[in-house]
Amino acid sequence: xxxxxxxxxxxxxxxEIFGDNLLCxxxxxxxxxxxxxxxxxxxxxxxxxxxxxxxxxxxxxxxxDIHLAAGxxxxxxxxxxxxxxxxxxxxxTEHCVAAVPAVQRSACYLADCPLSVFRKxxxxxxFLGDPKTAVHDxxxxxxxxxxxxxxxxxxxxxxxVQECKGRLRLPPGSPxxxxxxxxxxxGATEAWTDTPVGIGLERWFGIELPARSEALHQTGSAxxxxxxxxxxxxxxxxxxxxxxxxxxxxxxxxxx
Numbered sequence: 001x002x003x004x005x006x007x008x009x010x011x012x013x014x015x016e017i018f019g020d021n022l023l024c025x026x027x028x029x030x031x032x033x034x035x036x037x038x039x040x041x042x043x044x045x046x047x048x049x050x051x052x053x054x055x056x057x058x059x060x061x062x063x064x065d066i067h068l069a070a071g072x073x074x075x076x077x078x079x080x081x082x083x084x085x086x087x088x089x090x091x092x093t094e095h096c097v098a099a100v101p102a103v104q105r106s107a108c109y110l111a112d113c114p115l116s117v118f119r120k121x122x123x124x125x126x127f128l129g130d131p132k133t134a135v136h137d138x139x140x141x142x143x144x145x146x147x148x149x150x151x152x153x154x155x156x157x158x159x160x161v162q163e164c165k166g167r168l169r170l171p172p173g174s175p176x177x178x179x180x181x182x183x184x185x186x187g188a189t190e191a192w193t194d195t196p197v198g199i200g201l202e203r204w205f206g207i208e209l210p211a212r213s214e215a216l217h218q219t220g221s222a223x224x225x226x227x228x229x230x231x232x233x234x235x236x237x238x239x240x241x242x243x244x245x246x247x248x249x250x251x252x253x254x255x256x
Contacts, residue, residue: 006070010042011134013062023047024141026132044078056199093121
């Protein structure tokens with residue numbers, strides 16, 4: 001299978017698997033920008049009306065098979081969000097950068113703290129603002145989302161690559177470190193989709209985000225990242241851990 005065919009097959013898979021539940025799908029990333037390399041992965045973006053983890057898992061497995069057949073690198077199945085989760089995530093991302101501008105220059109994808117969630121939202125905004133191919137938009141959802149992304153980057157210009165990416169470390173023994181270890185252990189098993197790989201995202205970035213957003217606004221603004229980027233820039237107050245704002249996640253084990 002060629003890479004261009006893999007792009008077409010990925011878009012077709014979303015339509016076939018989700019049917020009437022599919023509100024919008026497209027392929028973004030390097031293939032849409034025309035900057036793909038020989039083994040670039042296919043970045044699929046899917047918005048559904050309601051959560052359906054069985055079909056989300058089926059799409060993730062199909063995408064992995066497509067990548068393997070095309071000889072492409074695969075470690076992530078793109079982004080599959082319900083419209084409610086997408087709306088909540090975008091609102092949190094907007095509120096987070098307004099409350100703590102220092103997050104613009106920091107990067108953490110290690111767990112589910114607000115800095116990690118912010119970076120997930122930033123990635124989603126980039127998907128929405130960037131070129132697209134294999135577009136399926138039967139209800140006309142994309143124009144409003146693209147306009148929201150354009151407004152976001154106009155207000156908060158972001159570098160595509162964060163200068164501190166890879167430098168942050170989770171506190172040893174913290175709930176967030178245990179959660180990250182749990183996700184990593186699942187990655188090589190049949191439970192690999194029971195992690196934030198792009199499906200079931202309402203479990204990770206859903207109902208708690210409004211409460212977290214409110215907590216950020218109560219802390220006061222932080223405008224500069226920590227020296228060297230090894231520490232989290234989020235303010236430290238009574239309910240905020242030094243590197244993980246994990247006050248709503250005291251028990252990370254099990255399915256979520």
